[in-house]
Every structure is written in structure tokens, then in C-alpha cells.
Amino acid sequence: MISIKEVTTKSDLKAFVKFPFKLYKDSKYWVPPIISEELKTFNKKENPVFNDAESRLFLAYKNGELVGRVAAIINWLEVNNQTLKKMRFGWFDFIDDLEVSKALLNQVETIGRSHNFTFTEGPVGFSNLDKVGVVTEGFDAIAPMVTWYNHPYYAKHYEQAGYIVEKSYSESRFPFENVKPEFFLKAQELIKKRYQIKALKFTKTEEVMPYADKMFDLFNESYASLSSFVAITDIQKEYFKKKFISFINPEYIKFVVDKDDNLVAFAIVMPAFSKALQKMNGKLFPFGFRHILHAKKHSKEVIFYLIGIHPDYQNKGVHAVIFNEYYDTFKEKGIKTCIRTPELEDNYAIHQIWKHFNPEVYRRRKTFKKDL
Known part of the structure; x- marks a missing residue:
């Protein structure tokens, strides 16, 4: 029963x-x-x-x-x-x-x-x-x-x-060695000149915060055309800033701005925390924080969590600027594997961005519906 x-x-x-x-x-x-x-x-x-x-x-x-x-x-x-x-x-x-x-x-x-x-x-x-x-x-x-x-x-x-x-x-992944800088090195220089854009580098979380609201606004704009997209409200922005941004290494957050300092693209990458979370078994105390901090500093796997490009700049190669920034960061940190979070299979624009890295689809997932 x-x-x-x-x-x-x-x-x-x-x-x-x-x-x-x-x-x-x-x-x-x-x-x-x-x-x-x-x-x-x-x-x-x-x-x-x-x-x-x-x-x-x-x-x-x-x-x-x-x-x-x-x-x-x-x-x-x-x-x-x-x-x-x-x-x-x-x-x-x-x-x-x-x-x-x-x-x-x-x-x-x-x-x-x-x-x-x-x-x-x-x-x-x-x-x-x-x-x-x-x-x-x-x-x-x-x-x-x-x-x-x-x-x-x-x-x-x-x-x-x-x-x-x-x-x-x-969901897909690729070894960092698949990332060949010749695919984006020259292109990103031309794109920066043509559209008068530049990449911002961060070393401290507090440097990211002045741009965080703009990032969520751009997230709303760049994903608005996807099915069932629900915009993030202002009060949710504050919540997500507190909940997520402190988790993320500031050097893993990449912003691209135009000549007037308007945000035109962003990407957020996170260290892979999964093995740390398994060791923690749900508990932050007394030692869970140590596992999180160790993964944040030493993980050789990274998760591409979010990437957003303003509709006016889509299909113009702006992602080459972002990849160039990540290439330098990942090389310096000795990253071995890049993992992508779930992406809609009919989101062809996002799949095109990754094609040069020869990604391997290793997991599929679905949502299910029923008429009432």
C-alpha cells in the first residue's frame, strides 16, 4: 500500500x-x-x-x-x-x-x-x-x-x-589538448578591432560584482528565444550573486565589453566540485569546506556553466575572444578536461561554438510532458 x-x-x-x-x-x-x-x-x-x-x-x-x-x-x-x-x-x-x-x-x-x-x-x-x-x-x-x-x-x-x-x-566533454589556439587567436584580434570590444580579466571576486547585474541582464537577453525561458528577476539576481559567485574562481569569469563599457558577452566556468561533494556526503562541517576549497584551487577539470552573447553580437565570432582568454587561464592552471552542462539539442548556435574542439557527447537527458 x-x-x-x-x-x-x-x-x-x-x-x-x-x-x-x-x-x-x-x-x-x-x-x-x-x-x-x-x-x-x-x-x-x-x-x-x-x-x-x-x-x-x-x-x-x-x-x-x-x-x-x-x-x-x-x-x-x-x-x-x-x-x-x-x-x-x-x-x-x-x-x-x-x-x-x-x-x-x-x-x-x-x-x-x-x-x-x-x-x-x-x-x-x-x-x-x-x-x-x-x-x-x-x-x-x-x-x-x-x-x-x-x-x-x-x-x-x-x-x-x-x-x-x-x-x-x-552533455559533452573534451580534453583541453583538443583546444588549438590557431582556431581563434587571429580571429579574436580582428574581431576586437572590428567591433571595438575588449576582454576583462578578474583576479578578485569583488572586481566581478559591479558587472554581475549586467551579466544577469545579458543572460535574460541572450536566452530569451529559447523554449520555456523564464527571466531572472532583480531580487533573484541578488540571491544568485550571493549563492554562486563566491563559489567561482574570479579568473574563470570572462566578460567582453564594447567601447562604452557595455557588456556584450560573458562566460562562467566552474571547477569540477563533484568528487569533493562525494567526499563531503552532504555536510559542510566540520571538514566539507576543506574539500570545496581544495577543488576550487586544484581541480584539473572545469565545467562550462553559462555562456551568453548579446543578440546583436551573435554569429560574429565574439566567442573567439572568450576562448582566447580561457586558453591562457587553463594552460596556466594545467586544466586537463572541459565539461559542458546540459544544452538543448536543438540549440544549434551553441553547438557550432564548440565544433572545433571535437567534443564527445557522453550523456543525454530529457524532460517529459503529459497533457492534463
């Missing part, structure tokens, strides 16, 4: 956050989140996304044992500004039991119907900066910090519940 319980107490929320630690305790590839950060994600006082979104969290029990979880999410900016009557869901984890997954999805679908929404889609987060997609290929590689990982049986559960594929994503 499956029973569903809505999360209403702190202990319920802790059980929700910690459930995957049990489900993936024997996995070499799952990367634990930081428990305190996950708890803050669902704290309405901490996370400003709740100014424009809401969530209800559910736990599934079988014979008294916790066997699944799901977050049912409504992003009201998406619903009202895009007139997209979509019920989101994420943080969807479950044992290999179809009754469990269907019972959890039924909670999501019921909420969606109560609002007269037309479909439900997941797994997704609150916004475009959250994790996305269920892994369908490439289970034998460690998951980057900014993605979800799951058991191979997950996709079957979506299909059995009447869901169809909505979006497809790929």
Missing part, C-alpha cells in the same frame, strides 16, 4: 532532502547536494524565487518506509507572462516501483488540473538556472554538481505513466 504525505514540518523537509542519500548510497556516479543548501532552496524566507513561484513537496511511503519524493512547482511568471499553463515538477526520485512513481505524479497532475493547466513537465526546477532533465544515456560518468543524476529505470516510469519526451539535452 502506497501512502502520500505532503511536507509540512522541518523533519518532513529534512526527510525529503535526504531521501536520495539512501537511494544512491551505492552509486559511484551520484553527487550528493549540500544538505543545508537544499534546505534553503525550499525555504520561502531564503529563496526569492517564491516571490513569483510556489511549490508543494510530497513524500511516498510503502509499508511505512520512505520510497519516493517529488516537488510540484508553479512558476507564475511563466504562467502569466508567457500564458503557458504548465505544471512543473522536479526533485523526483523513487524506488523501481511503478505504483510509487505514479502515485507521486498523480499529486502533481491533480494540482495542475486544479489550476486548469494544460500540461505538466519535468523534471525541472523553478527557473532556467536550476537542474533539468532525467538521464536517459550515459549512466557511467560522475554527475556535475549542477545536474541531477538518476537510476536507468527512471525513463521507463515516465513512459508507463503516459508521459512523452518534451525536450532533449546533451
